[in-house]
Amino acid sequence: MSTRAGIVVTGTEVLSGRISDRNGPWVSAQLLELGVEVAHITVCGDRSDDLLAQLRFLADEGVDLIVTTGGLGPTADDLTVAVVSEFTGRELHTDPEMRATIEAVIRNWRKVSGDLTPAMTAAIDKQALIPDGAEAVPPTGTAPGVAVAATDELPAILVLPGPPHEVQAMWASALATPAVVAAIADRDSYRQHTLRAYGLSEADLAESLLQAESEIAGFDALEITTCMSDGELEIVTRFEAGAAPTYQAVEDVILARHGDRVYSTDGSTIGEVLAGLLDGRTIGTAESCTGGLVAAALTDRAGSSSYLLGGVVSYANEVKSGVLGVPADLIGEVGAVSEPVAKAMAEGARRVLGSDIAVSTTGIAGPGGAVPGKPVGTVCFGLAIDGRETVTITRNFPGDRAAVRRRATSAALHLAARALRE
Amino acid sequence: MSTRAGIVVTGTEVLSGRISDRNGPWVSAQLLELGVEVAHITVCGDRSDDLLAQLRFLADEGVDLIVTTGGLGPTADDLTVAVVSEFTGRELHTDPEMRATIEAVIRNWRKVSGDLTPAMTAAIDKQALIPDGAEAVPPTGTAPGVAVAATDELPAILVLPGPPHEVQAMWASALATPAVVAAIADRDSYRQHTLRAYGLSEADLAESLLQAESEIAGFDALEITTCMSDGELEIVTRFEAGAAPTYQAVEDVILARHGDRVYSTDGSTIGEVLAGLLDGRTIGTAESCTGGLVAAALTDRAGSSSYLLGGVVSYANEVKSGVLGVPADLIGEVGAVSEPVAKAMAEGARRVLGSDIAVSTTGIAGPGGAVPGKPVGTVCFGLAIDGRETVTITRNFPGDRAAVRRRATSAALHLAARALRE
Numbered sequence: 001m002s003t004r005a006g007i008v009v010t011g012t013e014v015l016s017g018r019i020s021d022r023n024g025p026w027v028s029a030q031l032l033e034l035g036v037e038v039a040h041i042t043v044c045g046d047r048s049d050d051l052l053a054q055l056r057f058l059a060d061e062g063v064d065l066i067v068t069t070g071g072l073g074p075t076a077d078d079l080t081v082a083v084v085s086e087f088t089g090r091e092l093h094t095d096p097e098m099r100a101t102i103e104a105v106i107r108n109w110r111k112v113s114g115d116l117t118p119a120m121t122a123a124i125d126k127q128a129l130i131p132d133g134a135e136a137v138p139p140t141g142t143a144p145g146v147a148v149a150a151t152d153e154l155p156a157i158l159v160l161p162g163p164p165h166e167v168q169a170m171w172a173s174a175l176a177t178p179a180v181v182a183a184i185a186d187r188d189s190y191r192q193h194t195l196r197a198y199g200l201s202e203a204d205l206a207e208s209l210l211q212a213e214s215e216i217a218g219f220d221a222l223e224i225t226t227c228m229s230d231g232e233l234e235i236v237t238r239f240e241a242g243a244a245p246t247y248q249a250v251e252d253v254i255l256a257r258h259g260d261r262v263y264s265t266d267g268s269t270i271g272e273v274l275a276g277l278l279d280g281r282t283i284g285t286a287e288s289c290t291g292g293l294v295a296a297a298l299t300d301r302a303g304s305s306s307y308l309l310g311g312v313v314s315y316a317n318e319v320k321s322g323v324l325g326v327p328a329d330l331i332g333e334v335g336a337v338s339e340p341v342a343k344a345m346a347e348g349a350r351r352v353l354g355s356d357i358a359v360s361t362t363g364i365a366g367p368g369g370a371v372p373g374k375p376v377g378t379v380c381f382g383l384a385i386d387g388r389e390t391v392t393i394t395r396n397f398p399g400d401r402a403a404v405r406r407r408a409t410s411a412a413l414h415l416a417a418r419a420l421r422e
Numbered sequence: 423m424s425t426r427a428g429i430v431v432t433g434t435e436v437l438s439g440r441i442s443d444r445n446g447p448w449v450s451a452q453l454l455e456l457g458v459e460v461a462h463i464t465v466c467g468d469r470s471d472d473l474l475a476q477l478r479f480l481a482d483e484g485v486d487l488i489v490t491t492g493g494l495g496p497t498a499d500d501l502t503v504a505v506v507s508e509f510t511g512r513e514l515h516t517d518p519e520m521r522a523t524i525e526a527v528i529r530n531w532r533k534v535s536g537d538l539t540p541a542m543t544a545a546i547d548k549q550a551l552i553p554d555g556a557e558a559v560p561p562t563g564t565a566p567g568v569a570v571a572a573t574d575e576l577p578a579i580l581v582l583p584g585p586p587h588e589v590q591a592m593w594a595s596a597l598a599t600p601a602v603v604a605a606i607a608d609r610d611s612y613r614q615h616t617l618r619a620y621g622l623s624e625a626d627l628a629e630s631l632l633q634a635e636s637e638i639a640g641f642d643a644l645e646i647t648t649c650m651s652d653g654e655l656e657i658v659t660r661f662e663a664g665a666a667p668t669y670q671a672v673e674d675v676i677l678a679r680h681g682d683r684v685y686s687t688d689g690s691t692i693g694e695v696l697a698g699l700l701d702g703r704t705i706g707t708a709e710s711c712t713g714g715l716v717a718a719a720l721t722d723r724a725g726s727s728s729y730l731l732g733g734v735v736s737y738a739n740e741v742k743s744g745v746l747g748v749p750a751d752l753i754g755e756v757g758a759v760s761e762p763v764a765k766a767m768a769e770g771a772r773r774v775l776g777s778d779i780a781v782s783t784t785g786i787a788g789p790g791g792a793v794p795g796k797p798v799g800t801v802c803f804g805l806a807i808d809g810r811e812t813v814t815i816t817r818n819f820p821g822d823r824a825a826v827r828r829r830a831t832s833a834a835l836h837l838a839a840r841a842l843r844e
Contacts, residue, residue: 013649015463016454017447018656024465025439032438039472041437043446043463046647050461050483057479061472075628077647110625119629163650165821203532206497207541225468225499227435228585234440285714285735291721292707292714295735299713302789302823310741312734313707313717319732319775323745353741367724399587401724 003065003187004039005031006058006155010070010080011162012045022164023069030171031067032238035187039063046077048086055087055157063155065183070162072143074123080159081129081146088148088157090131098136098144099128105142135177140169147177156183188240193247194267195235198414200258202228205235212253218246230403230410232270263417270413271301277420278307281386284353285311285412286324286345288336289363289379293409309355314345320362324348335371337362339380339392346382347390356386357420359412365404379408381415391419425487425609426461427453428480428577432492432502433584434467444586445491452593453489454660457609461485468499470508477509477579485577487605492584494565496545502581503551503568510570510579512553520558520566521550527564557599562591569599578605610662615669617657617676618691620836622683624650627657627676634675640668652825652832654692685839692835693723699842700729703808706775707733707834708746708767710758711785711801715831731777736767742784746770757793759784761802761814768804769812778808779842781834787826801830803837813841 007027014021024041031038040058044050051071058066071080085092102124107113112120123142130136130146137145143161150156156179160167174180197205205226213219221243227234235254239247255262264273285295285308295311298304314320317336321328326344334340345360363379370376377397384390393415397407429449436443446463453460462480466472473493480488493502507514524546529535532542545564552558552568559567559580565588568581578601582589596602619627627648635641643665649656657676661669677684686695707717707730717733720726736742739758743750748766756762764782771780785801792798799819806812815837819829 011649012645012647013656013658014447015450015460016647016658017449017451018658019649019651020442020444020447022442025436025442027439028437029439038437039466040476041465043465044461053479053483054462057475061475074625075631075648117629119632120625123625123628165825168822203496203528203542203545206545207539209497210541223434225434225438226497227433227441229441234435236435236438236440282738287714290718291726291730292709292717292733292735295714295737296712296718296827299735299737300824300827304713305737308713308735309738310735310745311714311737312745313714313721313730313732315717315721315727315733316731316775322776323732323734323774352745353738354744400590402722403587405718405722 003036003184004063005036005065005067006039006061006063007041008051008054008058008066008068009041009043010046010051010068012077014070015043015045023162023167026164026168027067027069032192034184035189036065036184046071046079048079048083051080051083052087055083059154064150065180066155066157067160068157069160069167072127072159072161074126074142081131084146084148084157084159085131088131088154090133090148092129092131094125094128095130095136095144098130099124101138102127102142102144105139135179137170137174137177139166141166145170145174147174147179149179150183156180190238191241191244192236192238193251195251195254195262196264196269197233197235197258197261198231198263198270200233200261202226202233204258205233205254208254208257212250215253216246216249218243219250222247222250230406232410263414270410270417271297274413274417274420275301275304275307277417278357281356282307282309283416284309284349284355284358286349286358286360287311287313288315288320288345288361289365290361290405290409290412291315293405294359294361294412297409297413309353312349312352320345324352335374337364337374337378337380339382339394342380342382342392343390346384350384350386357416358384359416361408361412363404363408365401367401377404379404379411381412383415383419385419425458425606426485427458427487427489428461428483428485429463430473430476430480430488430490431463431465432468432473432490434499436492437465437467445584445589448586448590449489449491454614456606457612458487458606468493468501470501470505473502473505474509477505481576486572487578487580487602489580489582491582491589494549494581494583496548503553506568506570506579506581507553510553510576512555512570514551515554516547516550517552517558517566520552521546523560524549524564524566527561557601559592559596559599561588563588567592567596569596569601571601572605578602612660613663613666614658614660615673616689617673617684618686619655619657619680619683620653620685620692622655622680624648624655626680627655630676630679634672637675638668638671640665641672643668644672652828654832685836692832692839693719696835696839696842697723697726697729699839700779703778704729704731705838706731706771706777706780708771708780708782709733709735710737710742710767710783711787712783712827712831712834713737715827716781716783716834719831719835731775734771734774742767746774757796759786759796759800759802761804761816764802764804764814765812768806772806772808779838780806781838783830783834785826785830787823789823799826801826801833803834805837805841807841
């Protein structure tokens with residue numbers, strides 16, 4: 001039987017949509033990697049009753065492990081440990097070792113050598129409480145985690161803090177607690193393969209999968225999920241080791257039908273693929289509507305300084321002309337959102353930055369700015385490569401300003417990758 | 423009594439952490455704005471049993487409305503409508519009007535005027551199914567939404583598609599369905615106020631709130647939540663209209679103690695505040711470690727072309743020298759990550775871009791690149807303003823590469839805003 005887990009993300013700021021949760025996805029990916037199936041993620045505000053209800057729900061669903069994030073801070077709305085103690089019927093006690101650790105951290109952070117204020121003492125006391133029989137997970141901030149072993153009635157519960165970097169830093173030691181080790185001891189070894197495609201619709205993929213299903217025995221052993229995001233289609237398949245030949249047969253069908261659209265068969269992202277395709281060549285950017293997002297995407301990987309020389313965000317036409325050398329007359333004649341201007345931007349960026357390759361974007365991200373024949377979402381791209389004719393394309397993207405900017409960024413990376421693959 | 427809602431986000435790609443959900447936060451914020459309290463958000467994969475369990479959980483928790491997103495597509499893993507039909511004990515039938523709408527959309531998208539393929543027909547048939555007695559919400563993509571009225575036993579259920587732009591485009595008509603109108607008719611009118619601070623710790627705020635609690639009668643009528651993210655502390659307070667004077671008294675305490683750190687009392691973001699402070703002046707950027715993120719942040723608002731002229735991403739030292747005019751000797755002498763280089767970058771950006779103001783970043787985002795005295799997370803900033811002495815600062819940020827880049831971006835915006843406020 002497979003091991004199932006549930007994740008509870010706490011925090012009114014997450015529940016109310018003010019911040020986007022990064023812990024649920026991260027913990028989920030880690031558990032999946034370990035072979036633990038994540039059945040549910042639940043998000044609740046800083047309210048005892050709702051948190052209690054979610055813990056009860058996950059326990060009733062029979063998960064083997066519950067991981068909570070958030071609600072371990074010093075303020076009154078941080079109530080996870082108290083609720084877990086109530087839920088598991090365990091009293092709270094002070095962990096003296098943790099108390100000393102927290103006090104040392106606070107003294108160091110706040111540079112206090114003498115007496116602590118009453119508020120500081122209260123904060124330290126609160127964060128050093130753990131349920132009887134539970135194990136503390138040493139903090140990287142000020143909040144220790146807590147691991148409570150499973151009982152006949154209840155799953156194991158791992159309580160982690162809210163800041164994502166603390167969750168990530170504490171993960172290894174949390175996994176090593178006897179409570180968690182025991183909870184996930186029976187996990188399966190699943191395999192997971194990821195294909196990534198650009199310019200392939202979900203409907204076209206669905207047709208191919210229907211074909212594969214009719215042709216390939218054992219197709220049902222594969223759990224295939226697809227996700228379309230900003231023009232990228234991700235196809236993730238999860239299966240037990242024995243179904244590997246079946247998976248390979250399905251992948252062969254997809255590649256036979258859509259090989260020109262599939263850019264990655266090993267889970268690598270377009271940023272990683274492009275970095276590999278550059279193969280020692282350097283790249284630069286000239287951006288208008290994407291406003292720096294293409295350069296930001298090209299610099300998000302460690303080591304990107306070996307290929308990204310730099311970029312010019314030429315938002316104003318004066319910068320297009322003054323820095324990139326796009327003739328002002330040309331802009332006046334055909335408009336800033338045009339393939340000739342995209343071409344001149346890309347070639348200007350190569351010249352100014354000294355890169356082997358440059359990619360450019362100029363478009364109408366909206367909501368305003370549309371002109372006859374150029375609706376919101378129109379984006380022109382240029383790609384200049386040393387020794388080749390500069391190419392340009394025009395695309396039209398749906399969605400709001402943020403979506404147009406994201407899609408245009410993705411398209412710019414794919415334009416460069418496709419050209420380098422040729 | 424207040425009206426409570428639950429949100430169910432479906433999709434294995436969200437549950438497994440491969441993509442970050444944008445629908446839960448968006449729907450939640452919309453509901454809160456309407457005065458509907460969101461009690462729970464749950465995320466489940468594309469599995470009937472888990473989805474059914476979550477619907478049952480929310481119904482048992484007594485919510486008045488469940489909003490689901492995702493699972494309405496043409497593929498086999500899209501099963502929300504079928505599960506909702508099972509959960510509510512309603513048969514599925516074809517909605518002829520929706521079927522015609524979907525067929526027209528598909529013919530248009532895929533440019534088919536003659537016979538449809540069997541796969542297309544199957545996709546259309548599947549997406550036109552709605553539960554008996556439910557109302558279809560017209561699609562903006564190919565998937566209609568579904569609104570099912572509450573019964574004595576079950577809450578109202580609003581079923582929406584997965585792509586965020588479709589959810590957002592369909593929201594207004596979904597709210598107008600009789601099922602949803604009835605479900606949220608009794609909602610309260612809450613008020614919500616947001617303060618935003620930079621450079622204020624949660625612990626310092628907690629002390630101030632303790633003081634406010636001891637001094638201000640009726641403090642308990644306020645639901646105050648705080649959230650720290652990339653150096654920004656957001657303080658959101660929700661209360662019924664009658665508690666407005668209490669809220670004002672608390673806000674006064676916070677402003678008296680931390681007024682220099684609070685940069686927004688009306689919910690506006692640093693981007694909006696900075697745009698206002700620029701007051702007709704233009705700005706440009708010179709970025710190294712942030713790689714375009716500062717320019718991207720300055721262009722994410724509509725109308726940003728009125729103040730952001732452009733930016734230079736000078737990742738390579740040759741670009742710092744060649745484009746921004748930072749003396750190569752200076753870089754050789756003090757290193758690229760230094761205040762003198764940050765100063766020269768900012769002044770170079772002003773000169774090259776022709777802006778009134780320019781802000782620069784140069785730092786070590788990691789994981790590599792640390793040198794003695796300059797650990798990972800060290801970032802130097804420069805701010806050049808027409809008619810003023812250029813200022814520089816050095817900060818050290820915790821976290822991984824992405825966190826350092828985000829925090830440095832936020833710090834650059836705040837550096838500029840604080841100087842313009844003086």
